[in-house]
Amino acid sequence: MLFRDQTLAAIASGEVTLAFRRRKRPTVKAGRRVRTASGVVLIGDIAIVDISALSESDASSAGFPTLEALREMLGPDDGTPVYRIELTGLEPDERVALRGEASLSDADWHALTLRFARWDKTAPGYFPSILRAIGAHPEVRAADLAAKAGVETPKFKQDVRKLKELGLTESLEIGYRLSPRGEAVLEKLREHRL
Numbered sequence: 187m188l189f190r191d192q193t194l195a196a197i198a199s200g201e202v203t204l205a206f207r208r209r210k211r212p213t214v215k216a217g218r219r220v221r222t223a224s225g226v227v228l229i230g231d232i233a234i235v236d237i238s239a240l241s242e243s244d245a246s247s248a249g250f251p252t253l254e255a256l257r258e259m260l261g262p263d264d265g266t267p268v269y270r271i272e273l274t275g276l277e278p279d280e281r282v283a284l285r286g287e288a289s290l291s292d293a294d295w296h297a298l299t300l301r302f303a304r305w306d307k308t309a310p311g312y313f314p315s316i317l318r319a320i321g322a323h324p325e326v327r328a329a330d331l332a333a334k335a336g337v338e339t340p341k342f343k344q345d346v347r348k349l350k351e352l353g354l355t356e357s358l359e360i361g362y363r364l365s366p367r368g369e370a371v372l373e374k375l376r377e378h379r380l
Contacts, residue, residue: 286366
């Protein structure tokens with residue numbers, strides 16, 4: 187689920203509390219969280235609604251100046267359901283703070299090596315090689331890094347997201363870079379030759 191920066195600011199301030207999307211099925215689940223560039227959007231209840239029952243209040247709560255603007259965004263009724271999605275807040279993304287933690291405790295290092303070992307059962311050394319590639323080639327397109335790694339781009343991106351969850355990488359407009367934590371892990375990998 188994508189949000190514009192202006193909408194994210196309005197969610198953070200409590201001005202926007204709803205989203206409406208025309209989809210065959212919802213792309214988010216109630217009670218889940220959606221990561222964005224500005225933080226984590228908290229998702230409340232989700233329900234299918236009749237577009238003719240939408241009100242000016244619904245439009246305002248979704249950040250639209252008028253009901254007509256909301257209906258225009260949803261497009262013509264082609265039979266695809268319209269979902270009403272409650273947005274219950276915006277929290278800081280815990281990965282941002284984690285990225286800056288460059289000092290790794292023995293417990294941190296142990297947990298990371300166990301995670302790499304689990305992930306690398308099918309391709310030993312694959313995840314450390316991604317860190318090395320990003321460290322050596324920041325701001326390089328994912329497709330180029332994937333080709334060098336010999337994997338499909340979607341798989342490579344998915345695997346980089348796993349590293350991002352651990353606070354090791356940061357996405358850029360083009361490509362990635364290692365976070366301070368990622369740099370520290372890469373240095374440990376060099377020391378241990380993993």
